[in-house]
Amino acid sequence: MNNEFSCQEMTEVVTNYLDDALPPAEHQRYERHVSYCAGCRAYLDQMRETIRQAGMVAREESLPPALRERIVAQFRTWRRG
């Protein structure tokens, strides 16, 4: 009985690995497994690519002008106290 991760276990600890949240011994175990297992290497790449793609989902970069107007008008009212 060895204490290496199985491929199935690797897919469950990948998020902790990427967050640097695995205990040091498990972190090493993860990296050792990836070094010899092409399938888990591909899975880790897919996860990284998933994160990268999510970061490219379109985002609204500025407030709708009418809303911005209302917020500033609200500030003026607040200032008058």
Add this chain to the structure above:
Amino acid sequence: MHAPEPPNSEAALLAALRRGDENAFSALVDAYGAVMHRVALTFVRSNAVADEVVQEAWLGALRGLDGFEGRSALKTWLLRIVANIARTHAVREARTVPFSALELTHEARADQGPALPADRFQGPDAQHPGRWVSFPTSWPTEPDSALLSAETRDLIAETIARLPDGQRVVITLRDVEGWNSAEVCSVLDVTENYQRVLLHRARSKVRAALEDYLTSESP
């Protein structure tokens, strides 16, 4: 020093705000208004309600200005206000999950399904239990590949939109907005551990959706 360091400029901005300086307020709205609106939208899903949440949040911030002690970054403080107001609106919208720490924890505990179906791995009686039946393949990343298309990003956005509330909010803040774990925990009031469970479930589902899409498309 001619150019003030960021913390000083934040302090100067706050002082100006307390004096009622409209330029300082506008600068703040331009810096953080859009992210506040996006965060509100991840909680309430309706533009009109998100608008209300953001407006209320700014009013709350102005009223709480004197109590802001600078222990957290101004941005984090503002986003916590947004999250708190959005939670109460989510309840009014008759949503089942009001995004309390308790509900998020409950969701993290309830949805503990595997990242992948068990049949992707060799069974307990096989020669190598838990080993891949067949390896996942590398995804093509050439400039003209499906992975880089707008359609792919729409697919990701749609997959995220269909996730359970906690998973949706966490993956949006972590991966779409690019926040770190501590920032998400601080705004959502959830432990790092549960936050990571929600993130793991969410990412596993988005990865699976991408895999389906990329392997079923004929190039």
